[in-house]
Amino acid sequence: MNASHSLEISNLTVSYDRVPVLHHISLNLRCGDCVALLGPNGAGKTTFLKAVAGLVPIETGTIRLHGQSPQAIPREISYLPQREQVDWDFPITVRGLVEMGRYAHLGNWKPFSKRDAEIVDQALATLHLTDLAGRQIKALSGGQQQRAFLARSWAQQAHVYLLDEPFEGLDKNAQHDLAESLRQLSREGKLVIVSHHNLGNVAELFSHVILLNGELVAEGSVEAMFKPEWIDKAFATEIFTGPHQHPHSHALDS
Amino acid sequence: MRWILDPFHFEFMQRALLGCILIGFTNGFLSAFIVLRRMALLADALSHSLLPGLAIGAIFFGLAPMGLFFGAVSAAAMVALGGQLLSRSSRLKDDTAIAALYTIAFALGILLLNYSRVRVDLHHFLFGNILGLTDLDLWISYGISALTLLVLISQQRALLLTLFDATVAKSQGVPVTRLLYLLMILMVLAMISSLQAVGVVLSLGLLVLPGATVYLWCDSFDAMAWGGGVIGMIGSCAGLLISYWTNIGSGPAIVLVLGLFLLASYLFSPRYGILIRLLKPKHLHEESLARWRS
Numbered sequence: 363m364n365a366s367h368s369l370e371i372s373n374l375t376v377s378y379d380r381v382p383v384l385h386h387i388s389l390n391l392r393c394g395d396c397v398a399l400l401g402p403n404g405a406g407k408t409t410f411l412k413a414v415a416g417l418v419p420i421e422t423g424t425i426r427l428h429g430q431s432p433q434a435i436p437r438e439i440s441y442l443p444q445r446e447q448v449d450w451d452f453p454i455t456v457r458g459l460v461e462m463g464r465y466a467h468l469g470n471w472k473p474f475s476k477r478d479a480e481i482v483d484q485a486l487a488t489l490h491l492t493d494l495a496g497r498q499i500k501a502l503s504g505g506q507q508q509r510a511f512l513a514r515s516w517a518q519q520a521h522v523y524l525l526d527e528p529f530e531g532l533d534k535n536a537q538h539d540l541a542e543s544l545r546q547l548s549r550e551g552k553l554v555i556v557s558h559h560n561l562g563n564v565a566e567l568f569s570h571v572i573l574l575n576g577e578l579v580a581e582g583s584v585e586a587m588f589k590p591e592w593i594d595k596a597f598a599t600e601i602f603t604g605p606h607q608h609p610h611s612h613a614l615d616s
Numbered sequence: 617m618r619w620i621l622d623p624f625h626f627e628f629m630q631r632a633l634l635g636c637i638l639i640g641f642t643n644g645f646l647s648a649f650i651v652l653r654r655m656a657l658l659a660d661a662l663s664h665s666l667l668p669g670l671a672i673g674a675i676f677f678g679l680a681p682m683g684l685f686f687g688a689v690s691a692a693a694m695v696a697l698g699g700q701l702l703s704r705s706s707r708l709k710d711d712t713a714i715a716a717l718y719t720i721a722f723a724l725g726i727l728l729l730n731y732s733r734v735r736v737d738l739h740h741f742l743f744g745n746i747l748g749l750t751d752l753d754l755w756i757s758y759g760i761s762a763l764t765l766l767v768l769i770s771q772q773r774a775l776l777l778t779l780f781d782a783t784v785a786k787s788q789g790v791p792v793t794r795l796l797y798l799l800m801i802l803m804v805l806a807m808i809s810s811l812q813a814v815g816v817v818l819s820l821g822l823l824v825l826p827g828a829t830v831y832l833w834c835d836s837f838d839a840m841a842w843g844g845g846v847i848g849m850i851g852s853c854a855g856l857l858i859s860y861w862t863n864i865g866s867g868p869a870i871v872l873v874l875g876l877f878l879l880a881s882y883l884f885s886p887r888y889g890i891l892i893r894l895l896k897p898k899h900l901h902e903e904s905l906a907r908w909r910s
Contacts, residue, residue, distance in 0.1 A: 416787045436789050443781060452652065452780055453835050462780070465773045466788050498835040 367393045369414070369522060369553055373423035376413045382421070383409050385577040391555070393521065396548040398564050399557040401574035402597050407557035410574060411524040414555070415441035427522060437466040440515035441524045445507070450500040456510045457495040460485050463517030485517040489543055505536025509543055523547060525556045541567045564588055623860045632746045632866070635757055636852035639810045639822065642761040644848020645768060646806050647827030648840040649799055652779045656824045657711065661718035663807050663820050665695035667725030670741050674732040681752045685808060692804040695721050744815030746856060746866040753812050760809040764802050768841070771795065776837055814867035821871035822848060825878050832881040832888045851877055
């Protein structure tokens with residue numbers, strides 16, 4: 363495994379109001395994996411994704427992508443918001459949304475070139491949205507909306523895709539299409555991390571799992587780690603119920 | 617038919633029309649950003665908070681436009697920043713904090729106007745008088761329009777990312793907080809430029825109605841901003857002319873014309889109007905049947 367082609371997380375702790383929700387997580391993920399992030403409610407799945415995306419401050423630990431800090435290469439990492447966080451009435455079409463992905467490369471000044479338009483076309487084609495490019499984003503089905511945001515990340519040429527419960531509320535066909543899109547991204551060498559709570563379809567959708575419950579319970583390929591003993595452990599409620607006792611305050615002293 | 621061309625012969629009307637073009641376009645352009653960022657109520661609060669600033673300006677500098685200008689800017693800044701301070705340092709939410717501060721400021725403004733050296737008509741500040749535009753007023757409008765359009769156009773991509781999804785924009789390195797403050801400053805400046813024309817209370821109309829009108833028509837951000845500018849400009853000029861022909865106040869006339877535009881959009885917009893929704897067949901049976909057969 364090439365160390366520069368991976369996401370390395372070591373000793374990651376994240377707190378809200380000084381109460382830790384993620385405890386000293388260390389793991390390595392390879393680009394090209396399609397990873398399910400599993401755990402009960404309150405296990406810190408969303409927090410984990412947001413920490414990797416740089417949306418919440420981390421208390422201890424480091425995150426390295428290709429050996430670099432994510433802040434140094436923000437456009438390589440793309441976080442897809444949960445559906446209810448999006449203003450679906452925003453005056454924007456699918457194409458307009460995907461074009462926004464190019465802004466990370468263009469800044470305020472560089473003109474939108476032919477090459478940018480080609481990348482947008484490719485993104486739309488990759489996610490099977492070419493026919494829907496002129497639609498306003500509310501006039502899409504749930505699965506199409508997810509794919510539209512994936513296309514934006516693709517146009518941004520992101521390398522890591524972080525998705526928060528994308529399968530929530532999708533019917534069987536839409537789930538299938540979205541899963542196919544995610545597999546395609548991982549075949550292209552992207553790293554896809556998805557928070558997920560339906561244990562029933564993990565094996566068919568993902569290649570790897572991370573089992574999370576405040577702390578890291580297990581991590582590895584679906585064949586090796588998606589086993590009852592680990593799942594029971596991840597979903598056991600007694601692991602971190604009370605207030606967390608050991609101090610993280612040393613991070614605040616510095 | 618001479619009465620139609622009549623207003624164009626007078627210098628004060630030419631001046632007022634020029635003012636309407638500048639003010640209407642700038643406020644209308646900014647309107648898209650305010651509607652999408654849901655800043656309309658904040659704009660309302662800040663427009664009322666201009667009053668004590670105007671009063672203090674009038675006390676110290678009489679009716680000199682520059683004195684009024686700086687008085688108004690500082691008063692709005694104090695309410696906006698004070699609201700932030702109050703909400704961050706206590707459990708009060710920012711809508712409560714700003715509402716509290718702006719009513720206090722407004723009351724203070726009414727009180728202070730009594731102490732002005734020059735006799736100031738409260739009515740004038742509240743509802744404006746576009747026929748009284750001076751050269752300096754026009755220059756201030758020019759300056760504000762140029763600055764506002766320059767900033768909004770040059771920062772358009774960053775602003776669009778911020779309006780659509782501030783958290784993701786932030787993670788992409790967009791200076792979200794700074795841009796939102798910038799937007800607030802531009803909003804106050806735009807309100808000041810329309811103060812002379814429509815007054816403290818009605819300035820909000822110029823900032824909200826054009827954007828809301830176009831929002832019901834289009835699915836493109838560019839169209840919304842430029843369309844808002846055009847609607848604002850047409851509405852202001854039309855309102856001014858109507859006020860001249862019918863001898864009613866220019867402020868209410870402008871806002872009412874813009875209000876009619878919004879009502880028309882709400883009813884008749886081919887995309888998001890309510891009539892089209894009522895007239896559309898409940899389901900696309902014929903269409904889907906045809907597709908199913910093919």
